[in-house]
Amino acid sequence: MKKKFNLLLLGNPNTGKSSLFNKLTGLNQKVGNFPGVTVEKKEGSINFKNNYSVNVIDLPGAYSINSSSPEEEIVSDILLEKTEISPDSALVVSDIENLKHNLLLFTQVKDLGIPLYLVINMCDVMGKKGITLDTSTLEEELKTKIFSISTRNSTGIEELLDEIPKIFDSDISTLVENNFIDLESILKIKIENNSSSLYRTWLSHIKKNQNLDDLKKIKHKEAVHRYRFINSKLNKTLNIDREKAYDLRSKLDNIFLHPLWGKIIFISILALIFQTIFSWSNYPMDVIDEIFSYLSNYTKKVLPEGVFTRLLAEGIITGIGGVIIFIPQIAFLFMFISVLEETGYMSRVVFLFDKSLKKYGLSGKSIIPLISGVACAIPAVMSTRNIDDWKQRLITILVTPFMTCSARLPVYLILISIVIPDKFFFIFNYQGLTLLGLYLLGVLMALISAYVLSKAIESKFENHIMIEMPNYKIPVLKNVLFTVYSKTKSFVFEAGKIILSISIFLWLLASNGPGDNFKYAEQIIMDKYDNKKNINELDYEIQSYRLENSYIGITGKVLEPILNPLGYDWKIGIAIITSFAAREVFVGTLATIFSVGSENVDTIKEKISYQRKPNGELLFNLPTGVSLMVFYAFALQCMSTIAIVKKETNSWKWPVIQFTFMTSIAYISALIVYQYLS
Amino acid sequence: MTLDNIKLNQPVKVRKVHIEYVPTKFVQLGFIPGALISLERPPLKNGLLYIVLDGFYLAITQEIAKKIEVEKIA
Numbered sequence: 001m002k003k004k005f006n007l008l009l010l011g012n013p014n015t016g017k018s019s020l021f022n023k024l025t026g027l028n029q030k031v032g033n034f035p036g037v038t039v040e041k042k043e044g045s046i047n048f049k050n051n052y053s054v055n056v057i058d059l060p061g062a063y064s065i066n067s068s069s070p071e072e073e074i075v076s077d078i079l080l081e082k083t084e085i086s087p088d089s090a091l092v093v094s095d096i097e098n099l100k101h102n103l104l105l106f107t108q109v110k111d112l113g114i115p116l117y118l119v120i121n122m123c124d125v126m127g128k129k130g131i132t133l134d135t136s137t138l139e140e141e142l143k144t145k146i147f148s149i150s151t152r153n154s155t156g157i158e159e160l161l162d163e164i165p166k167i168f169d170s171d172i173s174t175l176v177e178n179n180f181i182d183l184e185s186i187l188k189i190k191i192e193n194n195s196s197s198l199y200r201t202w203l204s205h206i207k208k209n210q211n212l213d214d215l216k217k218i219k220h221k222e223a224v225h226r227y228r229f230i231n232s233k234l235n236k237t238l239n240i241d242r243e244k245a246y247d248l249r250s251k252l253d254n255i256f257l258h259p260l261w262g263k264i265i266f267i268s269i270l271a272l273i274f275q276t277i278f279s280w281s282n283y284p285m286d287v288i289d290e291i292f293s294y295l296s297n298y299t300k301k302v303l304p305e306g307v308f309t310r311l312l313a314e315g316i317i318t319g320i321g322g323v324i325i326f327i328p329q330i331a332f333l334f335m336f337i338s339v340l341e342e343t344g345y346m347s348r349v350v351f352l353f354d355k356s357l358k359k360y361g362l363s364g365k366s367i368i369p370l371i372s373g374v375a376c377a378i379p380a381v382m383s384t385r386n387i388d389d390w391k392q393r394l395i396t397i398l399v400t401p402f403m404t405c406s407a408r409l410p411v412y413l414i415l416i417s418i419v420i421p422d423k424f425f426f427i428f429n430y431q432g433l434t435l436l437g438l439y440l441l442g443v444l445m446a447l448i449s450a451y452v453l454s455k456a457i458e459s460k461f462e463n464h465i466m467i468e469m470p471n472y473k474i475p476v477l478k479n480v481l482f483t484v485y486s487k488t489k490s491f492v493f494e495a496g497k498i499i500l501s502i503s504i505f506l507w508l509l510a511s512n513g514p515g516d517n518f519k520y521a522e523q524i525i526m527d528k529y530d531n532k533k534n535i536n537e538l539d540y541e542i543q544s545y546r547l548e549n550s551y552i553g554i555t556g557k558v559l560e561p562i563l564n565p566l567g568y569d570w571k572i573g574i575a576i577i578t579s580f581a582a583r584e585v586f587v588g589t590l591a592t593i594f595s596v597g598s599e600n601v602d603t604i605k606e607k608i609s610y611q612r613k614p615n616g617e618l619l620f621n622l623p624t625g626v627s628l629m630v631f632y633a634f635a636l637q638c639m640s641t642i643a644i645v646k647k648e649t650n651s652w653k654w655p656v657i658q659f660t661f662m663t664s665i666a667y668i669s670a671l672i673v674y675q676y677l678s
Numbered sequence: 679m680t681l682d683n684i685k686l687n688q689p690v691k692v693r694k695v696h697i698e699y700v701p702t703k704f705v706q707l708g709f710i711p712g713a714l715i716s717l718e719r720p721p722l723k724n725g726l727l728y729i730v731l732d733g734f735y736l737a738i739t740q741e742i743a744k745k746i747e748v749e750k751i752a
Contacts, residue, residue: 100732219702219706253719253728257719466707466742469718
């Protein structure tokens with residue numbers, strides 16, 4: 001036997017496969033993507049005595065290995081040895097309540113000649129559901145060792161672990177008679193290729209050599225044939241007495257799927273999630289912010305002054321803080337999503353909202369990322385993993401950043417207070433109406449963009465138009481915590497790297513500049529004011545002068561001709577560039593440019609509102625202010641969002657497309673608004 | 679009759695699936711001749727049919743249901 005071998009975890013969606021993976025591997029796991037696709041890959045290891053270990057790979061949920069989705073294509077490619085992952089052995093996980101449907105995949109994997117066990121999960125509910133199963137007869141009929149387990153109450157897991165080392169002793173002979181196969185031609189190929197399994201040869205052959213219509217007919221023929229086999233075996237071994245079965249499904253469905261109450265309940269749940277991400281996360285986020293601020297200052301205090309210290313304190317520590325600060329929001333959102341999934345409620349949400357969102361090319365599940373995007377696009381984009389259809393998921397990722405996130409709020413608030421009069425239209429305040437309008441503008445643009453993208457993006461896979469409706473269950477705390485842990489970890493170690501790199505790059509651009517103006521900024525300002533200002537005022541003037549002459553400042557000036565038609569000057573240009581780190585930085589940058597401390601918002605507002613253009617006009621007048629708000633409503637001014645989109649789509653193609661189309665929409669809209677209002 | 683005409687408490691049996699219009703996934707899920715289907719809840723305005731296919735609970739669109747021929751169980 002090999003000292004180290006792969007054990008694939010296979011099964012239909014919702015069979016508890018990932019729960020079993022967590023039970024088998026504990027925290028000894030890593031999460032990534034399968035090469036070239038955005039489907040999550042989870043790997044973990046189990047170490048046994050005698051110095052050998054098992055590499056457990058949790059494959060995506062699949063109904064069949066005859067692929068009709070990206071997930072199934074991965075499963076199929078791995079099983080047919082088309083990837084670097086060797087399919088040494090497998091556990092096929094099924095759910096006792098849906099055993100018949102789950103066995104289709106099992107019979108296919110079995111016929112590939114892979115050593116395997118059949119794991120029947122959720123056996124703790126057999127009594128409640130009136131189910132009896134003659135396991136030993138079914139083992140004989142399926143020529144496979146069967147383990148009855150429950151990941152919910154951890155029964156049967158130890159027995160399974162004990163038997164994993166003996167998996168290579170399994171019977172690997174063919175199970176289902178292959179009379180749906182064109183034997184003559186396939187046997188010839190099998191002999192030529194020296195293949196071990198007839199079914200494996202057939203599968204590889206039909207994938208390469210059939211047109212789509214023929215393939216569909218063949219898949220149909222195979223499924224019918226296999227279901228006949230499965231029915232014949234289950235008729236002898238499985239008995240379901242519906243009279244004895246009881247559950248709360250119908251009663252709970254009456255509440256959660258009620259056309260009115262169902263939606264009200266969901267909106268209340270969303271409000272709770274929204275409240276958590278928007279408000280409760282603020283406390284831990286403030287603590288994280290303070291810790292990193294303290295660390296940055298402390299580093300500057302204890303280390304000798306110089307480039308390295310500034311890089312460490314202002315670039316690296318601040319950059320890491322910029323990654324860690326998202327953890328509370330991500331953790332809270334995934335805690336809720338995991339609970340909604342675990343309880344079976346998420347399928348009801350899809351059922352309620354699917355049709356209304358499908359019009360725009362979105363899924364019922366898109367509602368969670370879209371609403372979460374109002375707090376922050378980062379966890380919102382990560383939550384799209386729950387959308388099964390690739391195209392709907394991609395569209396949701398691409399349009400979620402249009403939703404007005406909390407980082408836009410400081411920008412809107414300061415601009416509204418400067419350019420929108422504090423007057424009333426009946427009982428409505430103009431400033432309040434403008435803020436509401438900006439939120440609605442984000443929603444509208446997200447839906448319009450989703451509709452356009454749904455027409456433009458092609459998918460080679462059919463949309464299943466099928467929602468599985470699992471039973472209601474009480475969530476298992478351990479599973480919820482596992483999800484929170486793995487999502488947070490993958491954000492910090494994958495997207496975090498990109499965010500940190502961009503932070504350091506932006507810091508380098510803002511902290512360095514060519515020529516003497518940047519180098520001798522302090523001396524130049526001291527000479528200019530000749531001690532006519534107090535120390536604080538002088539400090540602000542020096543920072544402003546440095547920023548103006550830094551590489552970012554120079555870039556702002558270079559961009560001025562492009563920004564002028566929108567009513568912006570180079571100072572606003574600098575603020576737009578620096579706010580790429582985070583939108584709220586816009587306000588702080590303006591404070592620096594206009595030489596005020598960033599602590600007092602009223603002072604910033606006052607100072608900004610008096611700024612004039614060279615022609616004497618106010619810089620922040622109504623056309624410029626509204627144009628800027630529209631620009632921020634549509635532009636993808638957030639490096640963290642770009643990083644997370646890269647991570648979730650597993651390529652730079654989509655974030656680049658997203659950045660380009662959002663910036664183009666932002667520029668054109670801001671231009672139209674400015675020109676119209678001027 | 680086709681599956682979109684299914685009524686509450688009137689289980690049906692699949693007679694024919696028009697595979698040229700129905701995604702392969704459905705056949706792999708067990709929409710094959712002889713499979714038993716019952717309606718779990720009356721359809722909502724959004725058109726999704728909440729059904730039970732041989733003990734498997736799922737919701738499908740009316741468009742797909744129209745492509746599945748069924749017969750009443752006597």
